Amino acid sequence: MSQVRSYPMARTCPFDPPPDMLECRPAEKVRMPSGEQAWLVSGYELQRVLLADRRLSSDPRRPGFPFLSEADAAFRRSFNAFGFMDGREHIRRRHLLGGYFTNRRAASMRAGIEALTATLLDRLAQGPRPADLVTELALPLPTVVICDVLGVPYADHELFHQSVATIVSVGATAEEVGGAFRRLRAYFEALVSAKQRDPGDDLVSVLAVEQLGADGGLPRDEVVDTAMLLLAAGHETTANMIALGVLVLLREPGRMRLFREGDDAAVARGTDELLRYLSVVHSGLRRVAVEDIPIGDRTIRAGEGVVLPNEAANRDPSVYDQAGEVDLGRDAHQHLAFGYGPHHCIGRRIAEVQLRVIFRAVARALPELRLAADFADLRFKHDQAIYGVESLPVTW
Template structure:
């Protein structure tokens, strides 16, 4: 039997569901061999229980420099620079670097930001309602909300948003060449490096200024700090922007669920439940969590050999019927939706998840209440989905009201 290709292709008639070929693999077995576009093979973990077990196993490594890491492009260190930030490292270095940026993402600190995020959302909705109709919700709302928030948190000038958004698009596009991706990454690296240089002379109260203190103390090199900045800038706007747009589209395509959310937008518990269910149902990370085995691991009747690559397909785990009954149904009242693995699991689970949750709660609890007649200005068949991206979503979402 031929080895299936990962990450697969979504069916046009079911744009919110994982690729049908991969869903068939989950039904067949919890682990199966898959082939990457560069010809390498890896173990694909398709079921929820095995995913959580492996993501919490210390014998599984996130070190991208390991020769068995299931990477489709070469991002090895160049010119003595680190190949990436702490998400591509193992403890203790991963833990040491992550702790340097944890404080701004604690639940207490994030909750203190909620009034400011509400103002950003309300101001953008004011502009939306005063502007042209129809409009592209991605450009007018979904992208500006998290971009403004992460810029304020990091201390990045929002005036530069076109620059970092365009280069971010290149980095997450699976179809661009390695040279294009490297060039985009270098541009963002140099941008953050220059910004850190400015903050060395004139620090503020933002996260990047906090990294400057670490540089001065000798705990961090400027190059590593710049790469950490690239990671947080990229992750801080791309993922949430896609969840805002794709979540809105999913709700518009499920009017009963949209009505449920709109009628209960003043109920924080229901809004929070809606966020968790949409995260589970959509799961916009399409490349899976990539790992490599450091030792032989026996799991689900399979032996993963030391040095073999492992891919944890979160979107498949979040549709595993053994954990989520009737998993292909969007149900904003679903019990246990928060158990999803959209943010990963274990020591590498998403650092920014409290911020993402809060932003989505504000957006989903505000947009549909303030614009009750929001509707698609086109058909789903005409919407350009990001089938070429490692972060799934839509390039445009024409809406009217």
């Protein structure tokens, strides 16, 4: 019997999933940090099937759910938000939020995102060189966007940047994660109270006014935790994807040309390919089986954990020719970077608009952009659940 591999697994290349992960096709048992075994599913087609299968639960309170650490377990079990629910309860809560994340709303936000990107790029171009693309562009853009959607004052961004960074750190202790979680929850408790007194047209105001105290409405802790979840997911993933995407484009001459000269369809294809190639969710989509699920000649038993790393599925050679290479002209729109099935990322369309706008704007505004550090000296977020680069020194 072959030795059971341990999870999480270490990358050997900053842009590639761990080699061991890619060898677990389509599925293989791995050992979690707790010592318990779970299924690692890295095959693209099997991931799509399982992510749509209601026999898998996202509820971390169920026995057998696969955690990365004690801190991860404590954080997930204390969170009361739609992302950790199943079935009708999950669907009902997504429906309450859906109007803020439609294709139409995302398209209506494009002009504002373009204007904000232009402002940030002007400030970057007029500032000192070298500059850090993360702090000057990649992080501010999605943070301002999600703050506008939720009605969160951008002036408070340092508090939630620091809190979220601790929460998604795989190496943080339970005490550190708990402290960051409590600080963030206290902030949103106060924000929800403020929105009840003086609502706006933002999402937190709608939840505070229409749900709290209403017949069949959401309890207060769920409104607070939902706002927290949307804030964290809405800026952290997109910020890391912007920085990593620009880094990939800078690695080879000519890659920026598609975004500088291509039409909207070409920019969309190129963005999809970067999403496929990079897939910044670093901890795998995780579930637990609530019923037995046959997979070929094997069976995922009820109570067994399942880890579905989309970065591995997006490199499946049976789906993508030369999957380990960047091909900005390929049709990769069915990538799994945003997940799949009932729990797919609710903010996908807004994220896509931001990425398409910013990659094109960078390519056009800074045609001479280049790294201002040796690639070997860049520090990557190997210890965080959302993968990225710590800083990206650039000049032009």
